[in-house]
Amino acid sequence: MDAERWEHIETLFERALDLEPAAREAFLDEACGDDAALRGEVASLLASYTAAQPFFARLADQVEPIVSARLEPPGAPPARIGPYRIDRELGRGGMGTVYHAERDDGQYRQQVAIKLLRREFASDDVVRRFLAERQILASLNHPNIARLLDGGMTETGRPYFVLEYVEGWPILDYCETHRLGLEARLRLFQDVCAAVQYAHQNLIVHRDLKPGNILVADGAETGAPQVKLLDFGIAKLMQPGMDGHLAMTHTDVRPMTPLYASPEQLRGERVTTASDVYQLGVLLYELLTGQRPYARFEPTAYQIERAICEEDPPPPSQAVPPGGARPPWSRRLRGDLDAIVGKAMRKVPDERYESAAALSGDVERYLEQRPVRARRGNVTYRFAKFVRKHRVAVAAAGVIAVLLVTLAVLSVRFALVTARQADLVARERDKAAQMASFLVELFQVSDPNERQGTDVTAEELLLRGASRIETELRDQPETRAMLMNVIGRIYRQLGMYRQSETLLSLALDERRQALGDWHPDVAETQQELGRLRRAQGAYATAESLLTEALAMQRALFGERHVRVAQTLSDLGWVLHNKGEAGRAAALFNEALTMRRELLGPRHEDVAESLSSMAAVRRHQGAYDEAEQYYRQALAMYREVLGPEHLQVARALNDLAAMLQDLGRYDEAETYARASLDLYSKLFGTEHPDVATSLSNLAYVQQNKGDYEAAEQGYREALAMRRRLLGDDHPHVAHSLNNLAAVLQDQGRFEEAEPYAREALALYRKVFGDTHRLVAQALTNLGWMLRNRGALDEARPLFEEVVQIRTALYGGRHPQVAQGRIYLGSLLHRLGRWPAAEAEFQQALSVLADSMYARHPLRAMALSSFGELRTDQGRPEAMEMLQEALEIREAVLPPGHWQTAETRSALGACLMQQGRYEEAEPLLRQAVQILSERRGARHPVTQRALARLAQWDAARPDPGTPSPR
Template sequence: MGAVYLAVREDDRFRRQVALKVIKRGMDTEEILRRFHLERQVLSALTHPNIARLLDGGAMDDGRPFFVLEYIEGQTIDAFCDANGLNVEQRLRLFQKVCSAVHYAHQNLVVHRDLKPHNILVTLEGEPKLLDFGIAKLINTQLMQVTVATGPQMRLMTPEYASPEQVRGAPVSTASDVYSLGALLYEILTGHRPYRFESRIEQEIVRVVCEVDPERPSAAVSRIEEVRTSDGATRRVTPETVARVREGDPTRLRRRLSGDLDDIVLKAMEKAPPKRYPSAQQMAEDIQRHIDGMPVDARAGRGAAYRAQKFVRRRRTLVGSAGAVFAALVLGLLATTWQWRLAEAARDRARNAAEAAGAVVDGVSNSVARLDGLVAVSTEGEAAQRPLDEAVARLDALHREVEGQEDAVRRVLQRGLVSVAMLLGDRAGGSRGPNAGDNAGALRAYRVAADMLSRTALSETELLRQTFSLYTRLGDAQHADGLQDESMASYEAAERAARRLAAGDGGAPALRRVSVAMMSVAQSLLRAGNAEGALPIVERAVSIREDLARTERTTLATRDLGVGLSTLGETLQALGRFDEAERAFVRCIEVRRTLVDAPPQNRHQRDLAVAQTRSLADLLLKEGESARALAQVEEAWPTLERLRDQDPQDARAAADLVEAAILGARALRDLQRDADARAWTDRAAAGLDDARRRWPDELQLMRQDAAVTMLRGDLERRAGANAEAAAWFRRAVGAYRAVGAHLAAMGRDLGDVERRGLGLALWKQGEADRAAAEQSDGEARRGRLASARTALNESLVVYRDLSQKGKLAPGTEALTEIPRLIALCDAALGG
């Protein structure tokens, strides 16, 4: 399609070598011109350290378009690895950087479609650079047409690395690039390509790629064959030549690739796209898990023996203590059966039998409570999955076994077994204390507990208490799993139980249960965007807590009031009632500070009081009180840093610190202190990068990624760097869409806040592209204007949808300003 020349770019400031890409004479057909312009459009949108940068563009004297790229002096990735004798781990770490570049392109809605060694050069410094987006595909709403890969179209891909859907001419997606990454990693690790074609006939290529399973990499290294390298040479490949530049010995290399790496490569190369890694980033993260000695997702079905082996290798000094915890649990469960037999022998003495049964329950509960020790030595929820499921199943079986026992014994045992199942859920991943981070395990345990409770004969009061306790926990776990309707139903069941208890006993514990249940319902409504429905419930719950704090004067009652006032502030803020929200937040801080001053001094409550200032700072920014907002952030910052540092595994603490940095940067931006705003934005970005490496699927961190990129765009735009601003806003659009994709996978829609953010990012991208067009000419100008018009049209669709749903105030500027900008773009483009 194009020729690439080494050229020299020279102007008043500097002189350097560049790569000049020009369409060859005689090849400037309409299709080739379209793909050439598409490549330039793609590269203009991508700014990543592992993607070749676009420096300039224009047209030759004869009208042929060209663009200028950074010149990369280096080797193709396969040649670099072999020339430098990289071992397997070094190759994996280099490949992870390629995954990062591909994932970044995907976040910007670009599918490369031609990933292969020849399109990845590694610099002299060892940095890979992704090249040649000539057949890339944009996957935004304006460009969803799919090119049909009929005979001639087969030349637009490299069959050795093309996915089954590509060779069939089916629609491609980011999953197609994940497949190609798998094929690329296959070759980097083994020195062989995954497939060998008898001919280059299209039908043969389709048959092999779609029907033949690739050999496992650990087996492929034993092949002897003649291969053509990416630089065109032919060489004989043997197990010895492959191993010599990797692990030194063929046996050692086979052993190194066997297991995790076999499965990682083959998972990426699954024939069916849904079976592959969901993203290039998740593939890179699975590779990191392998490097770190953790269980990998590609081997998720391997069972407890595999996970135990990984755990032992990684934590040899700790395995004894963790194993003791599980032993305590199992022994406790065995003791249950044994003690039950003793209780059965004492059936004639029902009271004593019931007491014995109670002792059994207490013993098992104590064993399960010792799972706190597991949390202390290991944060791996997966390591506990199999024992957890076995323990829950055993509890359920015991619950059924005691159904034939005398009433007093049965009641005590069954009630206790339900409590133990709840406790197992709490320790697995519940929101009520230390846990192993396994929300799915908690959800399974709570569901079994609910089934057991439905088969338990209890007094009405006992049943209502258990129902309240269990369904509050179940609602929390369902919410964390994205099951919003089920979560609301559980919270409502807990509220009904609490109200029935309060009707018979109006004491403080009963009233507190009512307020807890009401607050859970209100928070669920608030998360669903129904702040109007949440407000009266929150107000009633806060009123109950005001009375309890005044009459009980306990730490628990005061803490509950602080939580209620915080939720009230959030609800009022969502309704735009900022003055009232500010008063609620200020009162919340005052209440929490009374706990700090009370003996004994409560450090946790002090931390909560300081952290609460984030909500107040956010509110002050919305009211235009930027200086006061900045003061709140600066006051809270040292405590938020300490909270993050004292528990590096706490995702919430990490996100709180990033959020504070974002708020500080916004306040400084609004105060026109741009240099300081950049520093705080860099601070937010650094914290976010660290947090997202550990928690890539944490929704709050994904939202913060969009916020940070928006800030960078604002600051570049104010500095007059319109092209750079447009690139940042384009990234923000990708970040908001990534949030939408994540929510969709959980069965949830993009919320109103995120939709407004998406609309604003598209609007700002359009404005910046239009401004950049005024600083360009020729094809570059038209390309910028077309990009601006596309973004503005998409933004208008978002804002009109929000308006139709009553989510925008009448007369919102976007509904008039965006059409005006679209008209200006149309006029400049000539129609």
Template sequence: MKNVPTGQWKRIDAIVDGALDLEPELRAEYVRKECAGDRELQKQVNAMLGAGDVAGAFLENEGPEMLGEMRDAVRKAVEEDEDSLSGSHVGPYKLIRPIGRGGMGQVYLAMRDDASYTRYVAVKVIRRGMDTDEILKRFRMERRILASLAHPNIARLLDGGATEDGLSYFVMEYIEGQPIGEYCDANKLDVRQRLELFRKVCGAVQFAHRNLIVHRDLKPSNILVTQDGTPKLLDFGIAKVLNPNLAGYTMPMTSLDMRVMTPEYASPEQMRGGAVTTASDVYQLGILLYELLTGSRPHKTEGRSRKEIEEMVLSTEPARPSTAISQISPETANTRAKRGGTPGGAVESLRKTLSGDLDRIVLMALRKEPDRRYASADLFQEDIRRYLEGMPVSAQTDSVGYRARKFIERHKVGVAASTALAILLIAVTVLAVRFALVTSEQSQRIALAAAKTEQVSRFLVSTFQWANPEFSLGETVTVPQLMDRAVVQIDQELAGQPELQSHMLMELGIAYREMGEFDASERLLTRALAMRRADPETPRLDLAASVFQLGVLREWTGEWEEAEELFTESLALKEAEVGRQDALISANLNSLGSIHAYTGRTEEARAMFDEALAIEAATAGTETRIYSEILGNQGWVLHDEGLLNGDDAQLEAAERAYQQSLDIQLRLLGEQHPNVASMYNNLGSLMQDQGRYDEAEAMHREALALRRSIFGDEHSRVANSINQVARALYGQGRIDEAEALFREALDHHLVSLPPGHPFTARGRALLGTLLVDKGEMVEARRLLREALAVFRSSLPDGHPWIAQAEEAMAAANTPAE
């Protein structure tokens, strides 16, 4: 297939992509229809598919024995065919010699060899024996990823296609350079120069992240530096695509996929087979910086087995870079100091340079918990910039509260107890940070702050020791039992310390609320607020926090009028303390705007969301959880207004806002997060309202599955998702299936929410409307009457839920003809 025009390649690509997503027996007919009589096109497509058909069953079984066979096949292919293509042509490119090798393909130095011009390029060709369906899809995904990334520090894609015998290939710019570590050593770059070079690498990684691509294999050999000092990021062969529009095909997370990594540079979550997000790339960037600064990796993996490396990465904390440079032999240390351009080549001088801020920056990127690392590659490089400019950095050492948590984890707390622990220890972190800020002005109060924080840590340790089998005598300790015990201990051990006691009560109240235990949450949040109102020494922001958290509970329980009063009060308290332009204000405006949206005041809601978005962007940036939530709420208002006005442009703007919000959340929070489920739900609702019922059903089922995995079966959010799936089925005319789900959702809502909650009434109205269509008027009228009674007492006149229920009631009361 020589000299195939670019336009023809695009057609071939599109057809092959579609065929690979079908069962093998359906492909021939699909190709025939898509090629529409173009025999040459059909021949070219079949050539690219043919090799995959020969080895079609290779990866059907992904057990350890099949992985062994796969390794043997790769080894054999390497031994027999490593240089088999040298001297041959692929398209207009002559392959000169192999210059690299990966898990899927061989990379050749090549030269464009036609009348157009002469140019050296790098050509990656899929290996013989590796051209199965799954590998072909991954290989083509790498090509698609590179096509989407135009950045000065990422190797560019130039061309692509297939050889005459059907082996896929793509063509990249040829980077004549050295791996980044070798470049730094050969050119004797000092610490500052290495940091500046590393910042450019972070910029390339951040660009990929903005395009929803996680590299997953960042290491020195995949970052070449050219003679003029330009770093180039290579090899997206195992990259993960978070953007379904780019992916076209979603690569399944199989046992094979989890093993595709470089263990020495893998993050803890990669080792565990957990969710891989942009935080995994931040971790690998941390390893890279550690190696650039010290000459060694944070874990001594040389000569160790995969299992030993995994255990080390998951359980061992790396030494500080300044310590690592001191722990190696004097000869090696002096060599590293000299090649690093340290004045005089002294190890002590390098150690002093690394100690302090650089130690903290590197170790923050290497934290084992993804949510405790830098939130983005951009924030990582920004902290380095601040260090280089002599400014304070954001990276800090672990708090007392965090160390307390690690102590508890070492004492084998049960799974249920660990869940509660993760919720409750927020309290320690907040207290530690706040005390440090409040007391930094006066040294005598610093000691008091440390004592208070340590006391909270001891309190939590004593609480969670109850889950230790030594104390529980082998009985299973449930989350509610553990939290109830914590309440008792708060009263016993923190009595006479209203500041600590009220804070812990509030945090426990939040934990109960998140679990859907609204009565217990009500008791604790109300009590914490009363204590803070009664204490004239309560800091204003603490009082505002208690008012706000009780407002969130009122929002969740459908008491929207009281929620609005509480959010308004907390906003006034915060504004009096920090002014209007603060991230605390944007979060509060977002919650207040939500109440306006719930109650049909979309104009006021839109104004609040607009202001909140502007404040958050100016004070915290656009890559924050709050920013994504506000953006999603903006989409909510546009969605409602678009329906009310019949305005397709507003609905399209709503979908863009929802999608942008989802993109940020996927980058920051990963795929297994409640906020991601909520955004799937919003997108599904929009599709539903546009009559895209099949798409809506798929999106709502995704949200439902995610919520069930997070909350279990009895949570109100799960019931909300069941209702949404039922709405999509109803729209498709699948009445009986929809009715069963509407009834299931209503049963869940009656258990998980107060009887007068608008969501419960909404469930009655949806079921009643369906029963009208079925002609079951008696039950329909009862359900609609109950729903309207709640709507009229809690929602303003003209709310769409009222109008829809009244319309259904009118139909139910109309005599049959």
């Protein structure tokens, strides 16, 4: 059906609709003529129209309940609600008012509490859901839970709950007035746990456990205190409608009071039975100490919320109540009870007791003076705490994931076995058990309670782990290999490559021996080793290891698999490092697509793929696209991993390097600093990534003209890299190269040259002759030679640069343009003007894209070409130099030597046209700045001085001093 026919149908439909149903037939007969299809279509639409209206109304009605109801001021208490006669008001809360009432509809008499909800809860949906859930809640039949008896709607449309009326004290008041001792309090607490456990087994979560919701009555028959929990399930039921207005923040779905809320409730995250366990922990805290755990933060809502999410409360034994009078048992809290409360109140739900019953069980153990579980080694907790304490181990966070995932996978494997596989399973189970106990012991020692005073460092821990693998797991090669793989990986992430290499090579050998060459675990270790080789700069080995791992994984897991994506990405990086941008981009793109499909649009791995795309696009010169990718990656990492994560530091660094390429130095410096700060925070002062970050910041400083800071940064980075990576690492060459460049920027050519030559030799050794870094080193050395007057020696170097870059990137790349500008400028000085002109022309044609309109590189081309044009006596020189100056003044920081260089050139050009007065200030400023920045001996300063001398000699009236 096309749009025109649709229009026609629509018109006929509408006109027929306006007619009496009886008249429609005749109308259609006439309007449609012999177009039977048309008639059929309109008639069928008319037929469905009648049913369509109620259908859409019902669908809409039932589908998405949204609109906020209006707040209504509380009125006078109603005389009756349903069959209940209201007696008196018992209290008021956030949700509504509670009345004491009596059922007196002639059936039977019963005292009840009625909770009448506020107006804003009175939406159809709440009521409908309430009616649906009422049955579940009413089925909670436990001596410690106040029964939900009934519920419904008042005549004015307000929902109400009818609850068992409990005469009693809130639990804390009861304990105080009855002067209960420690044991009695703990027994009461166990009753509360039992009620909560019962509800959890019936799939109901309380979410609002607090002393005010827990009443204690003196038992009628036994005289023993009787605990009754109120409002079970109601908080959860009512929660989402709590706020009466459309709020502006995301913090709407939250408990009535933050005082007893769990961290996940405050964060608006999923609330589970673990939240009730947390609230039980808070209750226990208050029962034991007479105050709430975060009492000192209570004055402001914000502070307490922050504290609940971020701070550990003082252990109950250390809590000092407001009056300063500690309960008589406060000394007995130390140790077991501190630990029990602590475990119940862990920030991370999974680290708490797994159930209310487990919590109660530990209290029981305490009462029976048996060892409590809370003090036994909780590996996950200790490991997590260790990681938190040692920021260096952010890298190791990956390891936790690996270990936990491995354990999880193993347990899943158990579940999936057939009898035939029993043998295999037994081995897997042994492996898991060995690994678990290995870790337990490893981390037990890092528990500060067991090892007073100093904390273990990550290195110590790893060393201990590695040596124990040797001694204790001698007979379990598979477990050994698994752990060596994991620890080898941490070593790499910590930059300890030699240690990593030892373990990974061993792991690979052992796995091959045990499993054969063709096995997922072998692929895993090969991949790990490939990553290490890349980090070490051995790209050819890295490539072959990863290619093999990739082939194996594709065969074992299929073409589309997260591990395949990961290896594609790893391999892409190796190719990128080797300078094979095209192949790298293809692999990165494949990985990105695969990850988006497999993992969804927002995932750590997707962010990794985005930043790898950015890196390769940047090196291909597609800066706009690269910037987009980098910013997306940065935002995604922050979103997914939080603001203080290694990946965020890397992303900041990458973005800085990119902005630096674009000449946006101030932005670049900001990001570079942020990155370095974060790296140092995560790794301390000594780490390969810290060196890189340091070096990148220095590079920005160098480009801004802050040479001293830059030189210092480069020297620090060089020393650190030699220490950490050895003398033959490409990163050492980077540092040598950088240092040479910044020395020569300061006119210290003799000092610079040996560094430049060493860097070039090292690059050639590592990468071969056709590599972007070889070109970079050639450029630096070329300038050094040129600046000390060895122009003929410099020429083949620049020619090689252009040749290498053209081979790598094709002719139309800014890097090629840069090489041509340098070459052109050199040819100009050598007196080979036509050749020079050709180079400049080609460079400018590459830079003609609007993207480069204000790029420092274009300014450089214009400035150098302008000088040549001046010498050639060509009129367009003036315009070129003016534009170059304008760009440099705008883009470079004030007082930059390159700006001064262009001023001097422009001065010369003006002088040539006889405009001496205009030329003078330019020439003088240039000399002043260049002497300061480049030193009097630098060729560029010499040239500026020569021009000023020329001006002095040639000005029309040498007798009159020119105005300053």
